[in-house]
Amino acid sequence: MLKHLVLLTLLAALLLVVPAAAANASMIENTNFITVQSSPPSADVYIDGVYQGKTPVTSPDHYEGHYNVRVVLAGYDEYIVPDLYVKPLGSGVASVTANLMKNTSIAGVVVYAEPAGVNVYVDDVYAGTVPEAKDGGLQLAGYLPGKHDFRFEKDGYNTVTKNNYMLTAGNTETLRVTLGKAAATPEPTVTIVAPTEVTTVPTTFAPSAPPTKAPVPVLGLLLGLAAAVLLIRRT
Structure with a gap:
């Protein structure tokens, strides 16, 4: 069972790789070369603004189409081919020969x-x-x-x-x-300050004291009662 699982996994991987490889091969087969040489040699070569090297140089993998070729050597006029046509593969390599003028x-x-x-x-x-x-x-x-x-x-x-x-x-x-x-620019140091916890102490309000009653004059009441009793007896 394990052997069958391994074989199935390898087969699935192969099915994924083969189409991709075939596609890449097809892309390469549809490209052609551009060769550039100059007199005098050792001039810089640019194709569509991209540096390719110094003459003589061969630049691969170009699809059919039109390309701008520029050849530069200090002290000489630039040599420019503004519209070099690259044919499909099998139709011959596109070549440029730059006779540079002082x-x-x-x-x-x-x-x-x-x-x-x-x-x-x-x-x-x-x-x-x-x-x-x-x-x-x-x-x-x-x-x-x-x-x-x-x-x-x-x-x-x-x-x-x-x-x-x-x-x-x-x-x-x-x-x-x-x-x-x-010089490397130091990373800014970020200091994280923990928020300070503020403890709120609830305010305790003492209950108001009950109103104080005026003391009753007990002695005065007793004297007044005794005087009333004497007055009644005399009458």
Whole structure:
């Protein structure tokens, strides 16, 4: 009986797993690849605004549809494919080859940061997130020469700023920053004070004393009675 119960349990679990695995396999089979290369290489690649890595790069698991591809290398004009069509699986990999053009009228910046994942803002506008150290620095391109404000932020770390940083046309600046861990904010201490019990003592009112009767003049009554008796006898 126990053996049959175990077999039934395993069969039920298998029936639940197989459809899910088949569904996942079907989803993967319906996706295709996007490959991006550039000249010169090591440019940052973004697909629909999401960082994919540095050229040459292959980005998997893309469904049929249209995608925005952006290739960025400091000191060069950005290369943008605004409407790359990815065909269904089996129709060929979607490929992009970016021939980047040097631009000496603008300035470029490469940002290296510790730890990885630092968000970079230039003149209060989000510019990108610094990748892992093995992927190299964050490539920023297309800035006009002059002074710019840089801000580096990451949750749990102190913010670092570089204000009025001078960028020169035709040059690529390298910025290296290290963010220190932010001091932990102590949790506020909440002191719970037990309510003070107030004992109410009932007020006891003594009953009013009965009104005091004036003492009866007994001696005077007796004398008056004796005088009345004598008066009667004389008459």
